[in-house]
Amino acid sequence: MMKTTKKRAVPLHEDPIRHIVWKGDRLDVIDQRLLPRRVRYVSCRTAKEVAKATTDMVLRGAPLIGCAAAFGMALAARSGRLKDVLSAEPLLRRARPTAVNLMHALDLMLAVAESGPKETLARRMADAAEKYCRDDIAYNARMAELGAALLKPGSRVITHCNAGALATAGIGTAVGMIRAGYLAGKVAHVYPCETRPYLQGSRLTLWELMQAGIPATLITDNMAAHLMKTVKIDAVIVGSDRIAANADVCNKIGTYGLAILAKHHAVPFYVVAPSTTVDFSTASGDLIPIEERSAREVVEVFGVPIAPKGAKARHFAFDVTPHELVTAIVTEKGVVSPADGQTLRKVVESEC
Amino acid sequence: MMKTTKKRAVPLHEDPIRHIVWKGDRLDVIDQRLLPRRVRYVSCRTAKEVAKATTDMVLRGAPLIGCAAAFGMALAARSGRLKDVLSAEPLLRRARPTAVNLMHALDLMLAVAESGPKETLARRMADAAEKYCRDDIAYNARMAELGAALLKPGSRVITHCNAGALATAGIGTAVGMIRAGYLAGKVAHVYPCETRPYLQGSRLTLWELMQAGIPATLITDNMAAHLMKTVKIDAVIVGSDRIAANADVCNKIGTYGLAILAKHHAVPFYVVAPSTTVDFSTASGDLIPIEERSAREVVEVFGVPIAPKGAKARHFAFDVTPHELVTAIVTEKGVVSPADGQTLRKVVESEC
Numbered sequence: 123m124m125k126t127t128k129k130r131a132v133p134l135h136e137d138p139i140r141h142i143v144w145k146g147d148r149l150d151v152i153d154q155r156l157l158p159r160r161v162r163y164v165s166c167r168t169a170k171e172v173a174k175a176t177t178d179m180v181l182r183g184a185p186l187i188g189c190a191a192a193f194g195m196a197l198a199a200r201s202g203r204l205k206d207v208l209s210a211e212p213l214l215r216r217a218r219p220t221a222v223n224l225m226h227a228l229d230l231m232l233a234v235a236e237s238g239p240k241e242t243l244a245r246r247m248a249d250a251a252e253k254y255c256r257d258d259i260a261y262n263a264r265m266a267e268l269g270a271a272l273l274k275p276g277s278r279v280i281t282h283c284n285a286g287a288l289a290t291a292g293i294g295t296a297v298g299m300i301r302a303g304y305l306a307g308k309v310a311h312v313y314p315c316e317t318r319p320y321l322q323g324s325r326l327t328l329w330e331l332m333q334a335g336i337p338a339t340l341i342t343d344n345m346a347a348h349l350m351k352t353v354k355i356d357a358v359i360v361g362s363d364r365i366a367a368n369a370d371v372c373n374k375i376g377t378y379g380l381a382i383l384a385k386h387h388a389v390p391f392y393v394v395a396p397s398t399t400v401d402f403s404t405a406s407g408d409l410i411p412i413e414e415r416s417a418r419e420v421v422e423v424f425g426v427p428i429a430p431k432g433a434k435a436r437h438f439a440f441d442v443t444p445h446e447l448v449t450a451i452v453t454e455k456g457v458v459s460p461a462d463g464q465t466l467r468k469v470v471e472s473e474c
Numbered sequence: 475m476m477k478t479t480k481k482r483a484v485p486l487h488e489d490p491i492r493h494i495v496w497k498g499d500r501l502d503v504i505d506q507r508l509l510p511r512r513v514r515y516v517s518c519r520t521a522k523e524v525a526k527a528t529t530d531m532v533l534r535g536a537p538l539i540g541c542a543a544a545f546g547m548a549l550a551a552r553s554g555r556l557k558d559v560l561s562a563e564p565l566l567r568r569a570r571p572t573a574v575n576l577m578h579a580l581d582l583m584l585a586v587a588e589s590g591p592k593e594t595l596a597r598r599m600a601d602a603a604e605k606y607c608r609d610d611i612a613y614n615a616r617m618a619e620l621g622a623a624l625l626k627p628g629s630r631v632i633t634h635c636n637a638g639a640l641a642t643a644g645i646g647t648a649v650g651m652i653r654a655g656y657l658a659g660k661v662a663h664v665y666p667c668e669t670r671p672y673l674q675g676s677r678l679t680l681w682e683l684m685q686a687g688i689p690a691t692l693i694t695d696n697m698a699a700h701l702m703k704t705v706k707i708d709a710v711i712v713g714s715d716r717i718a719a720n721a722d723v724c725n726k727i728g729t730y731g732l733a734i735l736a737k738h739h740a741v742p743f744y745v746v747a748p749s750t751t752v753d754f755s756t757a758s759g760d761l762i763p764i765e766e767r768s769a770r771e772v773v774e775v776f777g778v779p780i781a782p783k784g785a786k787a788r789h790f791a792f793d794v795t796p797h798e799l800v801t802a803i804v805t806e807k808g809v810v811s812p813a814d815g816q817t818l819r820k821v822v823e824s825e826c
Contacts, residue, residue: 156696313633324773324785325782328785329781333617339786339787343696344667345790347731348731375700376694376696376699382735413698420668420694423778424778426776428673428683428776431690442704445686
């Protein structure tokens, strides 16, 4: 037998991470704030608890926020009363401001709630939430396939934040494309940026990649330019929290800078996101409000102060990448390239 | 009396930070690894101890590394034996690989050692080391004056790493220019990048700016592009560890990326460094070896793990910014603009 020290890559259909589990009367989610140091589940029995888990970042990632909200609505419907669903909806809608998947999931669930008699309300809503998640899983798989086809063999790729399994119900958006790419020989090595201040890259993406048996080396966010120049990078692959009608991409803080660096080094810049991330009601990226989170997350790391007492800090959680810097947007309905408003509408509104 | 909540800016000649203190028989330096949480001094009584403090990052910053090495040579000379000086020199030279100020200081001290009788060796060397530091202080003041003149009134500036008092014997290079600029109404607000992995920006530069009464707000490294686009930034000001003959600039990891972002947003990019930072023996930046430090500094913050067990990481400590991306290099001999090899040589070789 051949000896190998290389870890076997995990096939796409075998996913070791069960981070969102529907139990009929509750939703169990992994507390992502504690990863990778501890795997602990939080149980949500009401829509309010789902909203709180979302606001507190127990769960994060735009597609996953949408899935959790759908289950939140299903929990509210368990009473069989439409008014409970209607009062749960604004709670969930306010939980996080950026991910448009959240708004999309709630609109869909509201329509389901109002589409039949109260006797079947609970059942209809639970079925719809489960279908919403199954769809997300299927979208992930399709995007992974379409995205991997864009890469050249043996690519070294940079990714940012966590657009992986933990951000979705399936294998992830950007990380799904990377995993499919690795299995197809398209991806040779991954450099996840640590993604300060919340460290989604070092805590979540690197953990997922290691679990999936993909060769990965962590870098700090400020090393990306040096890598593009010296190690040579063949692609940058990220997810998105909201895509405007003109194809501008809102994503984790640092994405815009990476896109500029990629352009400077002629490195293709790919965004992977389901069509539910597209917000045609927002004309361009500069109209997307940028969520600011606590400055404490900048001046402390896991509770350890890294700045002087009394330090002021800003914590912009997202930024906007103008579509001119994006090589292609990979959706489950097809690849949007060039990344402009016209092509985006054509792909997203197509039947597939 | 008018009430004000604004902290008074500290004049340039009043410096509250005594981080390198020559005692004749020893050199006391603040342990910068513990800042800003604790102010503790490390006493070096031998050249070997100075070399170890340099390697271990008790002290850092290219000009300061040069000053400390000069005192290290003076300590070796206390025996009155030239051979002790000659054997101390390679120890100090190997302490850190990038800062060419170190090589410059050692060359100068060797020449002093060999220029007179053994009876006066100890005295000559102590005097030369003290003069080297006084010169550094004077260079800082001159660069601050020349640099501040380049800024437009009310500028919002980004700086990276620590090119402040703690990196020199005086008021600092980049931070000196910022402080002089603030006192002249040229600087309105400073955004230090935290500078992962070693956090010189959040730990050292922000601390210095707060001590000096300069309004400053900490950002993570990956927020710079978003700030340039939204808050608007008027200048990026950094130091350097080595400048090649063609004016390429080696500095803390992340500098190269910042320079690309500055160019993309048409923001002037200034490098502030004494002429002792220029290495005419290195033709271009890509010939400067890039120091890699422990990956532990990437996967841990103050000993707290931020990545999964067994995580791989790279820790490039520096990068190289091609001179085309530099608006001007401010030296004590004058401003190098355009930043090219010919102008650099003309300014640095001028008598002033």
